Amino acid sequence: MDREDLLGAGAPGEEQKKSPLLSLEKDLRFYMESIKEVAVEIMVEGISAHPVFVAHQHQVNLGEMILDKEELNTEWTIHASTLEEFIEKGVIDPKRKEQFLKSYKKPEDFMCLFVIVPEGANFVYYPYKA
Template identity: 35%
Template sequence: MDRTNPGNDPELNGKYLGTISQDFVKIAETLKDASYQIRKRGFSDFPMFPICKTDQVIGELLIDKKGANLEWNYFASYLDEFVQRKLMDKPEEFKVTYKDPDEFCCLFVIDKEFTNFLFIPYPEDQWEQLNS
């Protein structure tokens, strides 16, 4: 699988986008703040949030689905970890297609039948609240 092109996959939209979107509106502010902190503290300019319905090893658990009444667990990570774990072999190509982290959240969906990146825009009202 080519994971250097983080464009949204049509297969993802139908099967997963509903549950991911339902979760995302509840936690978008938390993810946006985590993205900002990852960048501000110098960890990476390319924060990523692996999501999975079970436990997995990429990143650190940020939001547990059980405690937050969500469908997915949310983990915090960044580009260098993906490269170190050999999950991505062309990071320069990925950087070119990576979307503005102030406007989009980079999710890495991990499921039995599907694994890929998804860029989802932060809700505008929350973005405006954070910048006012």
């Protein structure tokens, strides 16, 4: 899923539904430097070559909270995690690891987000220079 999918960009002439995820893009712009810092730290410390950030508005038991919407007066909370934790907790089937890695974008340029909304969850890649 790319940025356009996240924001609900439809075909030209198609009626646009205002995505509740527009608030996520606003928060990501605000969080961008902090998220990139944590991604670099995860990679430099050898924790993982594949950082994954969990964006949610409710309680989630995945990763460690790094940005709290309550403290920061924003709409989304962000947790830092890794591909390895996603496999360990069964979010990604070990058999699908290679498929995931093929779609995983360069972590120096894109944050890998696992966005959780009431309708479900999906991976989204958001550029650090949006």
